[in-house]
Amino acid sequence: MSKLLSLCPWVIIALFPVQSAFSFNRIYVNVNNPTPGTGTSWATAYNDLSAAIAAGNQADTFWVAQGTYLPTATTDRTIAFSPKPSQVIYGGFIGTEVLLSQRNWKTNVTILSGDIGTSGIASDNSYNVVRIINATVDGVTIRDGQGDYGFPALTANQYNTGAGVSLYADASASAVAAIVAAIVANCTFTNNYAIYGAGLGVLGITSGSAQPYLATKVSKCIFIGNTANTAGGAISVTYEGACWGNDYTDNSIFIGNTVTSGQGSVIANILDGTTTAHRPWMDNVVFWANGENLAYNSLANGATGGPYIEFAIVWRNGAKYGASNFSDANITWHDSDIYVDDAGLPANNINSDPQFVDASNYDFHVAPCSPVIDATILTAVGSSTTDYGGNPRVVNTVDMGIYESTKTISTAPTASLQYFCQNMDATPLVATGDNLLWYTAATGGTGSSTAPTPVTTASGYLYYYVTQTTAGACESDRTMVTAYVRAQPAAPVVTDVAYCRYATASALTATGTDLKWYTAETGGTALSTAPVPATTVIGVSYYYVSQTVGCESDRAPLQVLVNGIPAGPAVSDVTYCIGSTAAPLTATGSNLLWYTTSTGGTGSATAPTPSTAVNGTTTYYVTQNPGCESSRSALTVTIGSQATPPIVNDFTYCQNVAAPALTASGTNLLWYTSATGGTGTSVAPAVNTGTLGTTYYWVTQQDAGGCESERSELSVTILAQAQPPVVSDLDYCLNQSVPQLTATGTNLKWYTVATGGTGSSTAPIPVTLSVGSTTYYVSQTTGCESDRAALTVTVTTSTSPVVTPLTLCQYSSATSLTAEGTNLLWYTAATGGTGSSTAPIPSTLVTGSTTYYVSQTDGCESARAPMTVTVKQSPIADFTTSGGCAGTPMTVTLVPAESKTAFYTWNFYNAVSVSGDDPGPYQVLWHDPGAYTVLLMAYDGQCETKVEKVVSVGVAPEIQVTPSAGMYCINDTVTLRASGASTYEWSPATNLSAVTGAGILATFRGDATYTVTGTDAGGCVGTAEVHLNQSPDCKIYYMLPTAFSPNGDGKNDVFRAKTSDLPVVFVMRVYNRVGQLVFESHDVNTGWAGMQKGQQAALGAYVYMISAVTSEGKHIEQSGSVVLTR
Structure with missing residues (x-):
């Protein structure tokens, strides 16, 4: 379909019928106006939009102030805001504006809500919030529609299509085609739900020859968070039969719309038998974070067509859209930016990040250099001359998305030929420009801000590409940067050298040009001169040398070998005690030479003999010479003095207590049993504690040189054991509070076992939580700890008393509770509290169960026995009466009507007659007025309730x-x-x-x-x-309707006069808004069927004139207007 054809409906919409019989009025509406009037100003504004629409004429405009408006105050879900033909609803006013341009629909939010019935409950919301036939809605938020009529049936109907806005035409029963259209601009659709088209739904139905034409124009709208069950989360178009039309959307945003059980989260096009191909057209739109299956097209019974989406941005965070979203050949995606794998990208589209400014906050402006700017093929203005922000649409070529932007391209950077040497570390390439990005290809790929470093493993030319981005401009075209890698020369010729350790070496040499010496095979910085090898370390070392002929060669390795000298002879240090005899020194080696200093002097082949006359340390030195003299080995001779005696302590132990071996502070101890003489032992003697008294021992120590000290004396004393303390066994009751245990003795220690463990000076407190016996142990210490005395604590208890649960009727008299036991104590809780010897008397005022607790005391108080007292509700009984006039039966009805009480007894006393079955209702008759008593007794087998009332019987009034x-x-x-x-x-x-x-x-x-x-x-x-x-003297009038709808449904199809008189002369003429005669009748019973020259007359207002002579000869002239609708 051509773009020109897509604009045709707006010519039709521009020709919405306008009524010549009325002036075009502006009607004010403000939901917050406490004193609504006729709507001629803000002061007299309607506060009910539906009432204002109904009161207005065709072509009126409505200025609607901010606030929330409901289509009806009732719970009728079929009622919607239904503007008349050519009416325009503008939202976004505060309520003081005098110019349309002063409104702001984004700040002053006007909400048309379908949330009728219970607020916040979707199931009782309006099926359609707005229902449009040839009208305009501009600057409002449309929300909370619930188009679920007939669900789970899925056949499209007026009430399950277009929960937000519905455009509907049904010509099934008419041979006349309807033309319906809607303009929606600057609107927000949110939180709407429908089977088809949750936000906007178009539904055309015909089964005959009529071909209804439907057209929509949606501009600068937001569809957010709408949900369809079957198709069209935001928009759906459904044509059944020979329908046709045009649907066009531009400069609009679609966010988070979904379909729960079908397809087309944004748009669905469903055609069944449509004779004309239909393509819903979408220009410059943004799809953000909508569900999968974005667009859906269904064709049946020869229908053709499908959505045409161009200049769009289809994006979201997270995973890309599946390719199946774009695989339907009847859905056209053109000149759009689509977030999908390249394999699934439709032809003539791109897949590049649009660079939204802040998509998470719904700011869909794009960055100055976004790839969607100037990205389409359209170089002239299309159907919309401005973008979402009202700015001119075309700058160069049309942008994708809802905003039009200007892109400035930076000039390309400059770069010269750059040279490198083969196999040498290269430096990064350079170019002249700002914010450079480097590439490896002339097109495609991702630029890097890091300049590349050429690879120099092979000689020859290498090619790179670079762009620049200047301030306020976008990335430039790519400049080619050429790098030339020169060939590498051969390495210089070298000869390895060898040295002895510590020998004097000379500078290294090699054969070559412009030599450079290195200490590493690769990397590092060249030395300033040829190196002189070091000979201080035995082993092999390498140096490297290159020559430079244009480029530097590889490095040639040169080996330097340093041979070592022999190691010094093996020696062992020697220690003597002062005054002992010493032997000549020895070492392991050949051709030994002895020195008295570490360096210098002359060695002697004769080994020296150390002197032991003075204590101290002397160092001697020795070398060996198996060809070359070794380094000198140091040998230390130590003359030790006598060691100091060890430090000892006397010991005291209790008789028969295990004692450890004796100890002293010293090194290499030797123990003796006498002050002098004998042989010492390194094993400390064990102490015998079986005999009372004091025993003496002696001990020496040896220093590191083996010199023994004088003997130190220590004593061991054995003391007698104390007697156990005096204790008495104890008896307690279960759960009784008890004090700490006591015993007669000194320095008591308490234990939980007869032997072992660690004693505590704190006496324990027995635990009385369970019945049984526990033994504790205690000792005393008077010098030595005594044996442990055993103390037994026994805990006993009594049995709980015997109780029987008790059931009482509500409001009955109760007596004191009883239980079987001795010395009873009553409680209100299972634990805690203070018991009472007085048994409680239960209350019967409230139904339910109450638990009391009782114990008995037989030596010890027993555990508490629970006793449950249940107060049973007395049967609920009451009755009501209705009627009660003398001679007329009174109805007596039991309350509640479905009582579960088993037995009822009624007494109507002196009633004339009683009819009815238990438990009622009864028809009770009294002949005379007055007061009468009615008694009801209810019994459920345990409890009884009595209800007695006095009823009044009156006399019927005379009106x-x-x-x-x-x-x-x-x-x-x-x-x-x-x-x-x-x-x-x-x-x-x-x-x-x-x-x-x-x-x-x-x-x-x-x-x-x-x-x-x-x-x-x-x-x-x-x-x-x-x-x-x-009265026969009254003036005769002709009654005519103010509107009629000749659509063939048998209802209000003909415009005719109604009168009780049969006139002798009658003429009725109908004129259109330009004064043309379209109908004339001379028969009062013949009316106008809405035809003009054999064709359907245009919708709108017409003027009629009647001239008649009544049957009584009176002349009548009558005129007025009528609106033709279909």
Whole structure:
């Protein structure tokens, strides 16, 4: 479909029918106006938009202030905002503006909501929020529509299509084609749900020859968070039969729309038998974070066409869209930026990050250098001359997305030929420019801000590419940068050298040009001169040398070998005690030479003999010479003095207590049993604690040189053991609070076992939580700790008393509780609290169960026994009465009507008659007025309830009404008044000002009879009638409708006059808005069927004129206007 064809419907929409019979009015609406009026100003603004629409004429405009508007105050879900043809609804006003340009729909939000019924409950919301036929909605938020009529059935209908905005035409029963169109601009669709087209739904239906034409124009709108069950989360177009039309959307945003069980999260095109190919057209739109299956196309019974989406941005965070979104050949994606794997990208589209400014906050402006700028093939303005922000659309070529931007391209950077040497470390390439990006190819790939370093393994030319980005401009074209790698020369010729350790070496040499010496095979910096090898370390070392002929060669390795000297001879240090005899020194080696200094001097082949006359340390030195003299080995001779005696302590132990071996502070101890003589042992003697008294021991130590000290003396004393403390066994009751244990003794220690463990000076507190015996142990210490004395603690208890659960009736008298036991104590809790010897008396005021607790005391108090007292509800019984006039049965009804009580007993005392079955209702009759007693007894097998009431029987009132009859003319107002009762109700309600009250007004439209029903204070009822008849002297009028709809449905299809008179002369003429005669009739029974020259007349307002002579010879002239709709 051509772009020109896609614009045709807006010519049609521009020709929405305009009424010549009316002036075009501006009507003000403000939901917050506490004193609504006729809507001619903000001060008199309507506060109900639906009422304003109904009161307005075709082609009126509505200025609607901010706030939330509901289509109805009732719960009728079929009611929607339904503007009349050519009406325009503008939202976004504060309520003070005088110019349309002063409104701001983004700040002053006008909400048209379908949230009728219970607020926040979607299931009772309106099926459609707005229903448009040839009207415009601009600058409002449309939300909370719930188009689920008939679900789970999925057949498209008016109430399950277009929950936000519905455009609907059904020509199934008509041979006349309908033309319906809608313009929606600057609107937000959100939180709408429908089976088809949650935001906007177009539905055309025909099964005959009529071909309805449907057209929509959606511009600068946001569809966010709408959900469809089957198709079209945001928009759906459904044509059934020979429908046709155009649907165009531009400069709009689609965010987070979904389909729960079908396809087309954004748009669906469903055609069944449509004779004309239909392509919903979408230009310059943004799809952001919508569900999978973005667009859906369904063709049946020869239908053709499919959505045409161009200049769009289809994007989201996270995973790319699946290729299946774009595989339908009948759905065209053109000149768009689509977030999909390249394998699934449709032809003539791109897949590049659009560089949104802040998509997460719904700012879909793009960065100055976004790839979507100037990215389409369109170089002239299309159907929309401005973008989403109202700016001119074309700058160079049309951009993708909702905004038009300007892109400035930077000039390309400059670069010269750059030289490198083969196999040498290269430096990064350079170019002249700002914010450079480097590439390895002339096109494609991703640029790097890091300049590349050429690879120099092979000689020859290498090619790179670079761009620059100057301030305020976009990336430039790529400049080619050439690098030339020169060939590498051969390495110089070298000869290895060898040295002895510590020999003097000379500078290294090699054969070559412009030599460079290195200490590493690769890397590093060349030495300033040829190196002189070091000979201080034995081994092999390498030096490297290159020559430079244009480029530097590889490095030639040169080996330097340093041979080592022999190691010094092996020696061992020697220690003597002062005054002992020494031997000549020895070492392991050949050709030994002895020195007295570490360096210098002359060596001697004779080994020296150390002197032991003075304590101290002397160092001697020795070398060996198996060809070359070795280094000198140091040998230390130590002359030690006598060691100091070890430090000892005396020991005291208790008799028969295990004691450790003796100890002393010293090194290499030797133990003796006498002060002098004997042989010492390194094993410390064991102490025998079996015999009381004191024993003496002696000990020496040896220093590191083996010199022994004098002997130190220590004593061991064995003391006698103390007697165990005196204890008494104890008896306690279960859970009794008890003090710490006690015993008679000194320095007591308490234990939980007879032997072993660690004693505590803190006496334990016995635990009485369970029945049984526990033994504790205690000792005393008077010098030595005694044996442990055993103390037994026994815990006993009593049995709980015997109790029996008790059941009482509510409100009955209760007695004190009882239980079987001795010395009972009563409690209100299972634990804690203070028991009472007085048994409690249960309360029967409240139903339910209460648990009491009781113990008995037989030596010890027993555990508490729970006793449950249940208060059973007495049977619920009550009754109501209705009626109660003398001679008329009174209805007596049991409350509740479905009581579960088993037995009822009624007593109506002196009633004339009683009819009905237990438990009721009963019909009870009294002949005379007065007060009568009714008694109800209810019994459920345990408990009984008595209800007694006095009922009043009254007399039926006698109703008087004025006038009771009369003669009137058409449109006369008659005041009807009734008396004799307290309240009144009139019927039928036709032409009455009210249906209740003692005085009402009746508008006479013809012969009528009214009945008034009066009810007195006692509820008794009486009636009276009023008869109104037409006077023969009244003026005759012709009654005509203000609108008719010739659509063939059998309802209001013909515009004709209605009168009770048969005129002798009658002429009715109908004119269109330009004054042309479209219909004329001379028969009062012949009306206009909406045709003009054999064709359907245009929708809109028409003027009629009637000239007639009545049957009584009176001349009548009458005129007015009528609106033609379909």
